[in-house]
Amino acid sequence: MATKIADLGEFALIQRLTEQQKLKNESTLFGVGDDAAVLSAPDGSRQLITTDLLLEGIHFDLMYVPLKHLGYKAVMVNLSDIFAMNGKPEQITISIGVSAKFSVEQIDELYEGIYLAASRYGVDVVGGDTSSSLNGLVISITCIGYAQPEKVVYRHGAQPTDLICVTGNLGAAYMGLLLLEREKKVFQADPTPFFTPDFSGREYLIERQLKPEARGDIISLLTERNLLPTAMMDISDGLSSELLHIAHRSKVGIRIYEERIPIDHETMAAAEDMHIAPITAALNGGEDYELLFTLPIAASDYIQDFPGVSLIGYVTEASEGCHIIARDGTAIPLVAQGWTMSKGFSTHQTNTEIEK
Amino acid sequence: MATKIADLGEFALIQRLTEQQKLKNESTLFGVGDDAAVLSAPDGSRQLITTDLLLEGIHFDLMYVPLKHLGYKAVMVNLSDIFAMNGKPEQITISIGVSAKFSVEQIDELYEGIYLAASRYGVDVVGGDTSSSLNGLVISITCIGYAQPEKVVYRHGAQPTDLICVTGNLGAAYMGLLLLEREKKVFQADPTPFFTPDFSGREYLIERQLKPEARGDIISLLTERNLLPTAMMDISDGLSSELLHIAHRSKVGIRIYEERIPIDHETMAAAEDMHIAPITAALNGGEDYELLFTLPIAASDYIQDFPGVSLIGYVTEASEGCHIIARDGTAIPLVAQGWTMSKGFSTHQTNTEIEK
Numbered sequence: 001m002a003t004k005i006a007d008l009g010e011f012a013l014i015q016r017l018t019e020q021q022k023l024k025n026e027s028t029l030f031g032v033g034d035d036a037a038v039l040s041a042p043d044g045s046r047q048l049i050t051t052d053l054l055l056e057g058i059h060f061d062l063m064y065v066p067l068k069h070l071g072y073k074a075v076m077v078n079l080s081d082i083f084a085m086n087g088k089p090e091q092i093t094i095s096i097g098v099s100a101k102f103s104v105e106q107i108d109e110l111y112e113g114i115y116l117a118a119s120r121y122g123v124d125v126v127g128g129d130t131s132s133s134l135n136g137l138v139i140s141i142t143c144i145g146y147a148q149p150e151k152v153v154y155r156h157g158a159q160p161t162d163l164i165c166v167t168g169n170l171g172a173a174y175m176g177l178l179l180l181e182r183e184k185k186v187f188q189a190d191p192t193p194f195f196t197p198d199f200s201g202r203e204y205l206i207e208r209q210l211k212p213e214a215r216g217d218i219i220s221l222l223t224e225r226n227l228l229p230t231a232m233m234d235i236s237d238g239l240s241s242e243l244l245h246i247a248h249r250s251k252v253g254i255r256i257y258e259e260r261i262p263i264d265h266e267t268m269a270a271a272e273d274m275h276i277a278p279i280t281a282a283l284n285g286g287e288d289y290e291l292l293f294t295l296p297i298a299a300s301d302y303i304q305d306f307p308g309v310s311l312i313g314y315v316t317e318a319s320e321g322c323h324i325i326a327r328d329g330t331a332i333p334l335v336a337q338g339w340t341m342s343k344g345f346s347t348h349q350t351n352t353e354i355e356k
Numbered sequence: 357m358a359t360k361i362a363d364l365g366e367f368a369l370i371q372r373l374t375e376q377q378k379l380k381n382e383s384t385l386f387g388v389g390d391d392a393a394v395l396s397a398p399d400g401s402r403q404l405i406t407t408d409l410l411l412e413g414i415h416f417d418l419m420y421v422p423l424k425h426l427g428y429k430a431v432m433v434n435l436s437d438i439f440a441m442n443g444k445p446e447q448i449t450i451s452i453g454v455s456a457k458f459s460v461e462q463i464d465e466l467y468e469g470i471y472l473a474a475s476r477y478g479v480d481v482v483g484g485d486t487s488s489s490l491n492g493l494v495i496s497i498t499c500i501g502y503a504q505p506e507k508v509v510y511r512h513g514a515q516p517t518d519l520i521c522v523t524g525n526l527g528a529a530y531m532g533l534l535l536l537e538r539e540k541k542v543f544q545a546d547p548t549p550f551f552t553p554d555f556s557g558r559e560y561l562i563e564r565q566l567k568p569e570a571r572g573d574i575i576s577l578l579t580e581r582n583l584l585p586t587a588m589m590d591i592s593d594g595l596s597s598e599l600l601h602i603a604h605r606s607k608v609g610i611r612i613y614e615e616r617i618p619i620d621h622e623t624m625a626a627a628e629d630m631h632i633a634p635i636t637a638a639l640n641g642g643e644d645y646e647l648l649f650t651l652p653i654a655a656s657d658y659i660q661d662f663p664g665v666s667l668i669g670y671v672t673e674a675s676e677g678c679h680i681i682a683r684d685g686t687a688i689p690l691v692a693q694g695w696t697m698s699k700g701f702s703t704h705q706t707n708t709e710i711e712k
Contacts, residue, residue, distance in 0.1 A: 002459035005488075013460065014486055017467050021474075021481055025446040027502065028480040037482035039447060039500065043399030051483060051498055053451040057490040090381040091395060095409040095496055103358035104369065111373050118377075124384040125377055126393035127407060130370055132361075134413040140451055140496035142407055144395065146383065 033249070034155050035084040035233050036145065046152050048145040050081035056136035064180045064197075067106055069210040071113025074139050077236070079121055079214040080289045082145030084234035086153040086219060091126045092118065095140040097133030110139075121216060151228065153293070158231035158250035162294040162315040165229075167218045167308055169262040170239055171278060174285025175270040176202075176209030182274075204266045212289040218308065219291075227302060229293035238286040241336035244322055246294065253320035254334060256313030258327050283324070284337040389605070390511050391440040391589050392501065402508050404501040406437035412492030420536045420553075423462055425566040427469025430495050433592070435477055436570040436645045438501035440590035442509040442578075447482045448474065451496040453489030466495075477572060507584065509649070514587035514606035518650040518671040521585075523574045523664055525618040526595055527634060530641025531626040532558075532565030538630075560622045568645040574664065575647075583658060585649035594642040597692035600678055602650065609676035610690065612669030614683050639680070640693040 005013055018032045029046070030038035036050035054074050056062060062070075075092060082089040094114060098107060118125055123143070183197035199206050214234075222229065231246050239261070243254045261282050271278040294315055295303060303311055313325075323331040361369055374388045385402070386394035392406035410430050412418060418426075431448060438445040450470060454463060474481055479499070539553035555562050570590075578585065587602050595617070603610045617638050627634040650671055651659060659667055669681075679687040 001461050003461060004456075005454060005458065005460055005463070006456070008460050010486065013463065016460070017463065017486070018481070021471060023480045023482075024478055025480050027446050028482055031480060031482040032484075037447070037449070039482070041397035041399060041403075042401050043397060045398050047397075047403070049447070049449060049483060049498075049500065051449045051451055051485055051496070053453055053485040053487050053494065053496055055453050055487060055489050055494065058453070058488055090383050091393070091405070093393070093405060093407045093498060095407055097409055097411050097414070097494070098361060100360075100362070102361065104361055104364050104372070105357050105359060107361070107369065107373065115377060122380055124379045124381050124387060125374070126379075126384055126387040126395070127405060128388075129407055129409040130366065130373070131409050131411060132414055133411050135491040138409065138411065138453070138494055138496075140407070140409055140494075142405075142449060142498040144405065 030154070035081040036087070038085070038152055044149055046087075046147045046149050048082050048085045048087040048147060048152070049142065050078055051140065051142040052077050054139040054141075056138070061184070062137070063184055065210060067109040068113035068116075070139075071110040072117045072211055073113075074141050075114055075117035075121070075123070076212050076214045076289060078141045078143035079117075079123070079216065080234040080236065082143055083214055083216050083219045084232055084291060085145070085147065086151050086222075086229065086232060087145035087147040089121060089123050089143050089145040091124050091144040093127045093142045094125055095129035095131075097131045097138035099133045099136055102137065121214070153229045153232040154249070155231050155233050155246050156249040158246050158252050158294040158315045159296070160252055160315050160317050161297045162230050163297060163300060163303060163311055164243075164254065164256060164292070164294055164313045164315060165303060165309050165311055166235065166239065166262065166290055166292050167215050168288070168290040169264045169267065170235065170288050170290060171267045171271070171281030171285045172205050172208035172264050173212060173287040173289070174281045175267050175274075176205035176207070177287070178274060179205060179270065180209060202266055202270055204264065205270055209287065212287065214289055215291045221306070225302060225306070227295060227299055229295055232291060232293035235288040235290045235292050236286060238284040238337060239288075239292065240283040240334045242292050243334055244336045246292070247318070247322050250315070251318050253316035253318050254313065254322040255316050255320070255325065257325045260310060260312040262310040283334075386510070391437040392443070394441070394508055400505055402443075402503045402505050404438050404441045404443040404503060404508070405498065406434055407496065407498040408433050410495040410497075412494070417540070418493070419540055421566060423465040424469035424472070426495075427466040428473045428567055429469075430497050431470055431473035431477070431479070432568050432570045432645060434497045434499035435473075435479070435572065436590040436592065438499055439570055439572050439575045440588055440647060441501070441503065442507050442575060442585065442588060443501035443503040445477060445479050445499050445501040447480050447500040449483045449498045450481055451485035451487070453487045453494035455489045455492055458493065477570070509585045509588040510605070511587050511589050511602050512605040514602050514608050514650040514671045515652070516608055516671050516673050517653045518586050519653060519656060519659060519667055520599075520610065520612060520648070520650055520669045520671060521659060521665050521667055522591065522595065522618065522646055522648050523571050524644070524646040525620045525623065526591065526644050526646060527623045527627070527637030527641045528561050528564035528620050529568060529643040529645070530637045531623050531630075532561035532563070533643070534630060535561060535626065536565060558622055558626055560620065561626055565643065568643065570645055571647045577662070581658060581662070583651060583655055585651055588647060588649035591644040591646045591648050592642060594640040594693060595644075595648065596639040596690045598648050599690055600692045602648070603674070603678050606671070607674050609672035609674050610669065610678040611672050611676070611681065612679075613681045616666060616668040618666040639690075
């Protein structure tokens, strides 16, 4: 028997690979199924573990991704998962596989980005593995973070009447990707050595795609203001997909409002240029690395003036389902489209709902 | 400028990539430079982190490595690093990148091996990342282990007059690899569907290559007998290379005796068949996943009857250098040849001496 992975589907594959296991060790509190695994130290404090594999041609295209940015982003993707558990990232390991096409100077650039990210976010690089590869660049990063036991925020804690909040704005990284892909095609059609991609007025979108920042600033502000989300995750596969994860894990329904979804004006303009509904980029674009979280309704007064946070809707009973209310008042069911760059699938096991 | 990685060399590359960093977090006790990084929990207990990247065509050849064995071995390689710090492995994360040539059933096989290993050694699979890849199979495993602070054994604790011990026997996995490569060539020269590789009388060597066992049993025995090594590491790149690591890190010299090096009779016979000196396989073969450790000379009485452990020599002053004493009494300097499967280099950052 030979079932194609594409026929089974990525979620079913992960379910198949992870469902059989029973956790054995006392130190293992939570395994597959959230942004990070949660371990318990003997004194009860919590440790968070997340890992990401980045493969050339699947997760990044070196035709337009500078290696320094790639290193920076590879770290951000991991830090974002730790922040999404309300943790503080402190260590990372970096493994790389490098084919013969790469020079030492190029690997230096990659590490420049890695160390810049590590240094800005106060994280130590504590180990890794360095190997040659037959084809292209492989990057595997594991991040270790810490939290007090009562401060860890899972996906499963949302309650009906909770407020739903997102940080920053959504859809910008996706529009940045489309612009980069567009300019790549322009170049490929006429590969002149003096080619300059046209990103004028869209620099913010390119930056959101190439150099995202994990929202540790929001985690600090929430702590300062004594606000503890009931559920939280980072937005890597698109808002729709992540809301459905929270709904499923928390056994609740979701009601968000189109008019409340934060979208930057550059995202708006670029979407219009490219004949895409901006809300589609915001809901399904992915790679935002913003935070999605829920708060008890009592936090309502505190969140209104919270810088960089938008209140986009409410948690409901599960029976009410998951909907976005369009500007005309229509309730449209949320659908997870997830995010695939081009050739494949890519799903965190620690970031994946098993069932729909 | 474009310096080839091959010209710089793997050790110099790792030095270049890791030397610039100062560790910042209190929880980071020890970073790059041993079998695993050492972190400190708030209560002072120690956590050990190690990670390995395994790439198809570099680390394994699916022409003769069954996927179940590969999964098992991938876990062993990581557990071995935790045992080498005198720790107890408790969690692993598994990231895989899979190209379209793999079926769901094949990935099942890989995971069968992973779970078999995890279950036998009491380890929980707590997360990971699943992705498609353009070419072949990528496996990245991170392992987390635990130890009491006074029980962590580094590479840097060996003292002159200490005893040098190894577990099991050496060179068998390397001879297994040579046999597998030989039969692969036989098959390639005449690819008949009824081809049966000839491993008769060499099954043990094949098993040592395809299905190594990390020596957790020895770690348990050492603890039971109240023996705490002064230095320890696992033998993955060959005994010579590892002895030089310990010598460098501990600032000592090494004196081992050829006649004391444990070599299985199948290794002897296969080496003879293939016109290789068995001692070369034992010193430079690699992939033994045995433990190399040093003990205070006072432990001499306790180690003589220690099952599965051989006393192979003594630690000396650094000024005496690192030598193996041949059967005829000649002192031959130890040289690190390391281990490369075929096409590339592969070095753990956490497993690497920076300087020669």
